[in-house]
Amino acid sequence: MIENESSDGHEAEEYVGLADFVAEGDEQLSFSVGDKLKVHDRSSDVWWWAELQGHFGYVPSSYLQQTAEDEEDAWQDDEYFGNYGTLRLHLEMLSDKPRTETYRQVILNNSVALRGKVVMDLGCGTGVISLFCARLAHPEAVYAVEASSMAEHTKELVRQNGCEGVVTVFQERAENLILPGKVDVLVSEWMGNCLLFEYMVESVLLARDRWLKEGGMMWPSSACLTALNGVLGETIWPRLQLPTKEFLSKPKFSHHLLPEDCLSTPADVITLDMVTIQVSDLETLKGEFSFTVEKSGIFHGFTVWFSAHFQSLEEDGPSLELNTGPYSEITHWKQTLFMLDAPVTVEEGDSIVGSIRLQRNPIWRRHLSITFS
Numbered sequence: 001m002i003e004n005e006s007s008d009g010h011e012a013e014e015y016v017g018l019a020d021f022v023a024e025g026d027e028q029l030s031f032s033v034g035d036k037l038k039v040h041d042r043s044s045d046v047w048w049w050a051e052l053q054g055h056f057g058y059v060p061s062s063y064l065q066q067t068a069e070d071e072e073d074a075w076q077d078d079e080y081f082g083n084y085g086t087l088r089l090h091l092e093m094l095s096d097k098p099r100t101e102t103y104r105q106v107i108l109n110n111s112v113a114l115r116g117k118v119v120m121d122l123g124c125g126t127g128v129i130s131l132f133c134a135r136l137a138h139p140e141a142v143y144a145v146e147a148s149s150m151a152e153h154t155k156e157l158v159r160q161n162g163c164e165g166v167v168t169v170f171q172e173r174a175e176n177l178i179l180p181g182k183v184d185v186l187v188s189e190w191m192g193n194c195l196l197f198e199y200m201v202e203s204v205l206l207a208r209d210r211w212l213k214e215g216g217m218m219w220p221s222s223a224c225l226t227a228l229n230g231v232l233g234e235t236i237w238p239r240l241q242l243p244t245k246e247f248l249s250k251p252k253f254s255h256h257l258l259p260e261d262c263l264s265t266p267a268d269v270i271t272l273d274m275v276t277i278q279v280s281d282l283e284t285l286k287g288e289f290s291f292t293v294e295k296s297g298i299f300h301g302f303t304v305w306f307s308a309h310f311q312s313l314e315e316d317g318p319s320l321e322l323n324t325g326p327y328s329e330i331t332h333w334k335q336t337l338f339m340l341d342a343p344v345t346v347e348e349g350d351s352i353v354g355s356i357r358l359q360r361n362p363i364w365r366r367h368l369s370i371t372f373s
């Protein structure tokens with residue numbers, strides 16, 4: 001067989017492993033999540049004949065996904081920046097009072113220390129954080145970076161607020177950005193559902209590595225994912241439209257969990273230090289948890305949310321936190337509920353021990369899958 005020819009004479013197709021596979025027998029081929037395999041024969045539905053680094057063998061087709069046509073497509077950037085070019089999403093974010101107010105407080109608390117500093121606002125959208133900097137403090141310069149067409153409006157807003165002397169808008173992807181110089185502070189509001197969805201955080205880390213001065217400040221300085229055992233409040237069941245099985249099979253984004261629906265105390269399961277974390281660390285993030293049930297009830301699933309922490313620019317100055325959990329003021333992210341395959345009755349004092357894994361999708365780079373074990 002010619003190296004790159006498959007048995008039916010077509011070009012071998014490239015696929016990516018979606019999960020680790022361990023061969024059972026020498027006619028099968030083991031691989032790890034993210035491995036790129038050449039598939040030579042897909043005549044069977046279940047087992048395909050594939051090659052990895054010169055080794056051949058059968059692999060389960062359900063573990064493989066075709067690689068995206070090109071890198072750009074993998075990030076779905078046209079759709080992504082297209083969406084952010086319209087006001088709808090920005091209106092939702094600006095209307096989120098806890099979110100926007102936290103960033104305003106951070107700038108206000110650090111207004112003295114910000115004097116003469118150079119700030120980058122990455123993914124500035126309508127530029128609200130940049131305007132906070134220019135109006136509530138006296139930085140040397142603010143570089144407002146926004147890749148979508150929203151940047152045109154942002155330039156106008158900066159002008160109308162009389163901030164063009166301080167704020168410069170760059171309509172550019174952070175990855176391709178050329179700045180006049182390095183910055184003292186990199187501020188960004190990058191957090192997505194379950195903290196990482198959209199993986200805008202990768203852009204923030206690339207910008208950090210290229211443009212943040214040694215010892216510069218990252219805002220948020222750290223972020224963490226928190227979880228607890230939640231119940232599906234009795235209020236939901238009666239309104240259940242979908243068949244229960246289907247309903248239970250997918251995570252529920254933007255689920256508003258009420259404190260009375262919580263069966264255990266929250267536990268931080270994953271923490272990102274925004275100064276030290278590397279892009280490669282984002283591929284797989286794992287956390288352990290052990291919950292003690294505080295009140296008997298039906299355990300329907302795990303609820304997840306995040307918090308972002310903002311260190312003060314001043315030595316032992318107060319830090320600030322944006323918490324999107326059920327005990328804080330509701331935000332546009334709300335919380336995410338991961339349903340169990342089947343609800344479990346639990347008693348006060350029971351302990352629920354396990355681990356969580358956030359696996360970045362090897363193909364669609366803005367997506368992830370979350371596994372509770």
Ligand SMILES: N=C(N)NC/C=C/[C@H]1O[C@@H](n2cnc3c(N)ncnc32)[C@H](O)[C@@H]1O
Nearest residue numbers: 084123125146147148173174189190191203
């Ligand atoms: N999901 C939350 N919280 N915020 C999303 C916020 C996203 C905003 O940041 C911009 N953005 C995202 N990634 C980049 C990038 N690499 N370079 C420049 N601008 C970018 C988007 O166009 C949105 O306006």
